[in-house]
Amino acid sequence: MTDTAARPAPTPASQGAANQAGAHINRDAFAEAQDFLPLNGIDHVEFWVGNARQASAYYRALWGFTPVAFAGLETGIRDRASYVMRRNDITFVFTAPLTPDGEIAEHVREHGDGVKDIAFAVDDVVASFRETTSRGARPAIEPVELDGGEDGVLRRSAVFTYGETRHSFVDRRDYHGAFAPGYRRVRNPARAAQGLSLLEVDHCVGNVALGEMNRFVDFYRDVFGFSQLIHYDDKVIHTGYSALMSKVMTNGNGRVKFPINEPASGKKRSQIQEYLDWYRSPGCQHIALRTEDIVGTVRQLRENGVEFLGLPHEYYATLGDRVGDVGVPMETLEELGIEADRDEEGYLLQIFTRPVQDRPTFFFEVIERHGSRGFGVGNFKALFEAIEREQAKRGNL
Numbered sequence: 001m002t003d004t005a006a007r008p009a010p011t012p013a014s015q016g017a018a019n020q021a022g023a024h025i026n027r028d029a030f031a032e033a034q035d036f037l038p039l040n041g042i043d044h045v046e047f048w049v050g051n052a053r054q055a056s057a058y059y060r061a062l063w064g065f066t067p068v069a070f071a072g073l074e075t076g077i078r079d080r081a082s083y084v085m086r087r088n089d090i091t092f093v094f095t096a097p098l099t100p101d102g103e104i105a106e107h108v109r110e111h112g113d114g115v116k117d118i119a120f121a122v123d124d125v126v127a128s129f130r131e132t133t134s135r136g137a138r139p140a141i142e143p144v145e146l147d148g149g150e151d152g153v154l155r156r157s158a159v160f161t162y163g164e165t166r167h168s169f170v171d172r173r174d175y176h177g178a179f180a181p182g183y184r185r186v187r188n189p190a191r192a193a194q195g196l197s198l199l200e201v202d203h204c205v206g207n208v209a210l211g212e213m214n215r216f217v218d219f220y221r222d223v224f225g226f227s228q229l230i231h232y233d234d235k236v237i238h239t240g241y242s243a244l245m246s247k248v249m250t251n252g253n254g255r256v257k258f259p260i261n262e263p264a265s266g267k268k269r270s271q272i273q274e275y276l277d278w279y280r281s282p283g284c285q286h287i288a289l290r291t292e293d294i295v296g297t298v299r300q301l302r303e304n305g306v307e308f309l310g311l312p313h314e315y316y317a318t319l320g321d322r323v324g325d326v327g328v329p330m331e332t333l334e335e336l337g338i339e340a341d342r343d344e345e346g347y348l349l350q351i352f353t354r355p356v357q358d359r360p361t362f363f364f365e366v367i368e369r370h371g372s373r374g375f376g377v378g379n380f381k382a383l384f385e386a387i388e389r390e391q392a393k394r395g396n397l
């Protein structure tokens, strides 16, 4: 991950874009990260929602996820229904409460639909729990061995991060069942949407309260052993109206990347503050899914009914000067609403959906990387202005 020698030399345009945006990539970030908490990547992301059956249908029919496992009344689970959906290396779990009492119902009442758990695959759930809680993480689930009978044993523990969001540690090396004990495999799943390249979770962004960004940067450094991958100069990204600050944390093998945002004061309410107001606490703002065919995938997602943010023609009028050749005609990028950015390591193409639930909170990004390990900081201003146009329509600006 740290070998940058094979990447193309930067062009003047790329250096200009990087300097203008004030983003600096810390090439030593992966080496600096501590190894007391080896993470094998993101095992799954669990959403707590009001209606998991319908949420799973949305991800199947629009996003191409295949139902792989289910837990609920039919499997002897009395308080919740969970649907496990998979596409390539992306596993999402949608869980809804079956009763008005308990933590899931309470969570949905307070936050609406949202990300509850960004779970890591690990080799040792006991050590992961011990190393993080001894460094200050708040315990969520003590280490447990879930007995799956002839399917084997699944080990798990969890700690809290920002807000009510959790990080589970999952060791499934001795488990061979559908997803976890209590789940059954889905036989003959309904057909998922076709023609989409969605490969893995690229990054997960957390929104935290004003003044809290550095606390969570320290949290991921001290408790999880992460290091800071990207630092945005003077940390403030602003439009005419609003502003935010952002830092990106990564683990030692670079498989996990967590940008952390906090609102900054502007003339009007920042999109981060809108999220905090409606989620009613810090939480996961967006998850980026990596693609190797953003043009074909976005075309298909739009056809399936996924709604994306729109950017004005002016953005595309100057884009070619800023990013150079990105392998896709500017007219195609504009037609589909795809953004481009370039830094000293390469370029990326990205697009952002509208919020995927009724509250203006969580959304998705689709990203195609060509050398760049950045996050599209050159697009932040245009992107935020697009978000602000939508905030104004919602009466939240």
Ligand code: FE2
Pocket: 203, 205, 286, 288, 365, 375
């Ligand atoms: Fe992102």
